[in-house]
Amino acid sequence: MSRKLMIAGNWKLHLTVEEAVALANAIASGLSRDDLDVLLIPGFLALEPVALSLSTSPVLVGGQNLFWEDQGAYTGEVSGPQLKAAGARYVLVGHSERRQYFGESERTCCLRLNAALKAGLRPILCVGETQAEREAGRTEGVLESQLAGGLAGLEAAQMASVTVAYEPVWAIGTGLTATEEQAAEAHAHIRAWIGSRFDKGVANSTRILYGGSVNPANAAGLLNQPEVDGALVGGASLKAESFLGIIQAA
Numbered sequence: 001m002s003r004k005l006m007i008a009g010n011w012k013l014h015l016t017v018e019e020a021v022a023l024a025n026a027i028a029s030g031l032s033r034d035d036l037d038v039l040l041i042p043g044f045l046a047l048e049p050v051a052l053s054l055s056t057s058p059v060l061v062g063g064q065n066l067f068w069e070d071q072g073a074y075t076g077e078v079s080g081p082q083l084k085a086a087g088a089r090y091v092l093v094g095h096s097e098r099r100q101y102f103g104e105s106e107r108t109c110c111l112r113l114n115a116a117l118k119a120g121l122r123p124i125l126c127v128g129e130t131q132a133e134r135e136a137g138r139t140e141g142v143l144e145s146q147l148a149g150g151l152a153g154l155e156a157a158q159m160a161s162v163t164v165a166y167e168p169v170w171a172i173g174t175g176l177t178a179t180e181e182q183a184a185e186a187h188a189h190i191r192a193w194i195g196s197r198f199d200k201g202v203a204n205s206t207r208i209l210y211g212g213s214v215n216p217a218n219a220a221g222l223l224n225q226p227e228v229d230g231a232l233v234g235g236a237s238l239k240a241e242s243f244l245g246i247i248q249a250a
C-alpha cells in the first residue's frame with residue numbers, strides 16, 4: 001500500500017508571528033511539487049496568522065501540543081477545538097521535549113491523542129529512545145511502551161487519522177542523525193508493533209515519519225528507506241532554503 005510522504009517543519013519555540021508568516025509564505029511560494037504533504041507547525045500565537053496566509057496554498061498547518069479538555073479553568077492551555085478553529089489540521093503529541101521538560105507521560109499522551117481525534121485533528125504521536133536507552137539495548141522496548149501508552153484503547157479505524165514520528169532523542173538538535181539502517185530498523189519495528197496491536201492493513205497504511213537532525217544533505221538517504229514515510233524537521237525547517245531542500249530531496 002502506498003503511503004503519501006509528509007515533510008513537516010516543527011518550529012518549536014522560535015519565530016515571532018511576523019517572522020513565522022514570512023517564512024510560511026517563502027516556503028509556500030518556493031514549493032514546486034504537490035505529490036507530498038507539507039506541514040508547518042508554528043508556535044500557538046503564529047498558528048492562525050500562518051494558516052490564514054496559507055489559505056490558498058496546499059501547505060498544511062499543525063499545533064505543537066494540545067490539552068485534553070475542550071475548555072474550562074485550565075490557565076495557559078490550548079484545546080483541540082481551539083486549534084481546529086485556528087486552522088490546524090494536525091497536532092504533535094508526546095514530542096520528546098514535552099516528555100523531557102514538561103512531564104508528559106504515556107497516560108497524558110493518550111489523553112491528548114484522544115482529544116485530538118475528538119476535535120477532528122490528526123495527531124502525530126512522537127516516540128523515540130534516549131542515548132542511554134539505546135546503549136542499554138532498550139530501544140525496542142521503549143518504542144513499544146510509548147506506542148502502547150499513547151495508543152491505548154484506540155480502535156483500528158481510528159488509526160487512519162494517526163501518524164507516528166520516530167524521533168531518537170539523541171538525534172534531536174544534536175547534528176547526530178540515525179543512520180539509514182538505524183532508522184529503517186526502528187521504523188520496521190514500529191510498523192510490526194502496529195500490525196500486531198491492530199492488523200496488517202493498519203500497519204501498512206500508517207505513515208511513520210523520521211525526525212532528528214534531518215537536513216537537505218541526509219534527507220534523500222533517510223527518505224529512500226521504504227519504511228520511512230517522511231520527515232519531522234526541527235532546525236532545518238527554520239530557513240525556507242533548507243526546508244525546501246529537504247522537500248526537493250524527498
Ligand SMILES: O=C[C@H](O)COP(=O)(O)O
Pocket residue numbers: 010095167171172173174175211212213214232233234235236
Ligand atoms: O520535531 C522535530 C524534531 O525534534 C527534530 O528536530 P531537529 O531537526 O532540530 O533535530
